[in-house]
Amino acid sequence: MVKALSAVRERSEPITPRAVPRGARHASFFIAVSLTCASTLMYEVVLTRLLSVVSWYYLAFVSVSIGMFGMTAGALVVQLRSDLFPPVAVPHRMSQAGLAMAVSLPATLLTMLAVPIEVSLSVQTLYSFVLFSAVISVPFFFSGIAVCLSLTRTALPVGLVYFADLLGAAAGCVCAIALLKVLDGPSAVLAIGALALLGAAAYAVHAGESSRGKRLVAGAVALAVLAVLNASTLYGVQPIWVKGRIDRRTQILAEVWNPISKVRAWQPTVGTPLMWGPSSRMPRVELESINLDIDNDAATPLMRFRGEMGEFAFLGYDVTSLATRLRRGGSAAIIGFGGGRDALTAALYGFRRIVGIEVNDAVAGLSTRRLDWFSGLSRLPGLEVHVDEGRSWLTRSGETFDVIQASMVDTWAATSAGALSLSENALYTVDAWRVFYRHLRPGGLLTFTRWNTGPEVSQTHRMFSVAWATLLSEGVEEPGRHLALVSGGPVATLLLSNRPLDPGDLQALQGIAREMDFRIEFLPGQAPVTPELRQIAAARTLDDLARLRSAGLLDYSPVYDASPFFFNSVHLRKLPELVRTTHPGGNLRALVFVLCFMVAAVILLVATVLLPLGRGVRLRVSGGGVVGGGIAYFIAIGVAFMLVEIGLMQQLSIFLGHPIYSLVLVLAVLIFSTGLGSLASERLEVASALAARAPALLAAPLIALCAGLVVPLTHRFTAAALPERALVSMMVVAPCGLIMGFCFPVGLRWMTGLGQHGNLPWMWALNGAASVVAGFLALLISMEVSITACLLTGAFLYLLAALAVPRPKKGEDGATAA
CATH class of the missing domain: 1.20.1250.20 (MFS general substrate transporter like domains)
Known part of the structure; x- marks a missing residue:
């Protein structure tokens, strides 16, 4: 934003100096600039939160790029249509632009939430992306007009105006986080509209239109009240289309928004409990549970706990329980605590100390406090829960564990398979796993679980590659002696130890696999069952693993913090061949989303910036x-x-x-x-x-x-x-x-x-x-x-x-x- 506005400031026409306004009119102008810039940046930040709900990714790059586009278009109007902004009318025009921005925010919100953006083999797909991008750019457009006029069409000291601009914009970024802690995303946009109305009112006072300013202040108060009322009900202005489907908003027990997610708790139901990798021999079980979903997709179960661990014996039939079964009675760190499912499994197998680490305070708050009457997690022996990022907490703690577990977890659980191909994920890199490795007790187990079905089987292969690279990076000469990979249902669980798995571990794993009808994908002394795993296991150096990047259609090479896209195994150069030969699933969807938004942005740029500029x-x-x-x-x-x-x-x-x-x-x-x-x-x-x-x-x-x-x-x-x-x-x-x-x-x-x-x-x-x-x-x-x-x-x-x-x-x- 500053780059665009500094541009129009630098190239503005000289204007006839006039006396600097004093008193209230002087102060009101700088307040107006700060409020307008603050509301612009707050909208840009909150927009990313809404996009992560309605789409498959938080799309920060879309918010930033469309913000730049909208403000560029608005400032260009000021430069090309100077007849609309004669000096005598500039103060009034600034107030009008501020009002237009404020009015466009709720209008944009209602329209944006009603426009589905999803990929389909139809021209309408591109049209929907263009329409969506155009809609969300409207508030930026009017902000660009208001701030451009403030910088280029007044005789006020440019340094002071620019400082007010910077101060408001920087404060807006921080205030957006605070706003999302108390309001849901749609209500936050309404509140930002109220702030923009206050900016328009301040511009009106600067223009000498104090009565109009009072009306705008009254409108701001009304919009702020509307924001609070909307936040107080589950059935106000909320997303209709979410991730390509209608959200009917029924059977909701609670819904909590925060800066990183929207968490919804559904009404309790009795049925078969959620199992990631169930055994085909699991007995029929019915249990009362509450499903928590994050951003309308990623789910974690909250199961009713009355103090009897025997009710949860069925958890031993899930392939995710392997590490806790092998290290009974130890200590565990659960990354991605969620609804406490893995903590219950650890308690089932006698773990004395269970540390849950959950990055999302809304999830932790629902699981352990607000819905504790249902979950009973406060009564789970040896449990403590920390709201923190798992990698950071472990590094800071200095504590070691018998088991460090992350089952189907992502650092912010924003989306499902495919969505995460665009997520910078702090948990699934070699650098992160080396941290986890060093916080294992001697013979301890690091265990991760990922999808192992359909096109998402690539997640298991890459997880195995990251584990192999971690061991090589730690100086382990024979990584295969430290690893096991077992699949059950649609997922696979990896076990990594800082010591070679001993004969007792191997015998236990084989026995559990036979008992539960799990499939052993890799075990020390046994050949890997798939060509991809064999290729990874043949690597003797990190360079060998790096060459896997271009060895086939999909990329199975290990990922590091410098390129942390664990879930993206598709490269553009392989895209045509991949589409012809297989079904790439979510990876293709994610790339198409990026390309569709980019094409939409180019179309809007040509239509609203370059063509008008060429004519003018x-x-x-x-x-x-x-x-x-x-x-x-x-x-x-x-x-x-x-x-x-x-x-x-x-x-x-x-x-x-x-x-x-x-x-x-x-x-x-x-x-x-x-x-x-x-x-x-x-x-x-x-x-x-x-x-x-x-x-x-x-x-x-x-x-x-x-x-x-x-x-x-x-x-x-x-x-x-x-x-x-x-x-x-x-x-x-x-x-x-x-x-x-x-x-x-x-x-x-x-x-x-x-x-x-x-x-x-x-x-x-x-x-x-x-x-x-x-x-x-x-x-x-x-x-x-x-x-x-x-x-x-x-x-x-x-x-x-x-x-x-x-x-x-x-x-x-x-x-x-x-």
């Missing part, structure tokens, strides 16, 4: 390659900025434990540091091509250094508490933002000095268009190569931008650019 401003091409160099510069820094922004969001999501935390932190810090860089650039004398190149030349090595250091740095501080990890993240992001903030305004000043003022609208618009598309490209680069590669590509593009800066024509020294 003629590109003046003169000799010397000045125009071409300028365009190349602004496109390069536009793409580079977004690659760095999205890359940092992805990498820090592992460190902070959830993508919404990294979204908020990176946005807030980048907004502030880039804005400070933009303001500081005014002190830089741009009298030569070298001076114009300097910011981009400095950005390239700084970002390359950041790309090389961010993973080791985050590993160093993994054990820190969340506030400390946030501080480390700020220290990583801020220097990059500061230097990147110089590039855009310095480039504008240099091109103006070269006589290209008439072409600046094109350069600015192409920069914005490149930034929008780059948000999607960043994700594809990270998935195809690595997040580190995404950041390094951004650094390389800054270097290219520096080289593209045009020189003055002969006879000119470029001094006017300063």
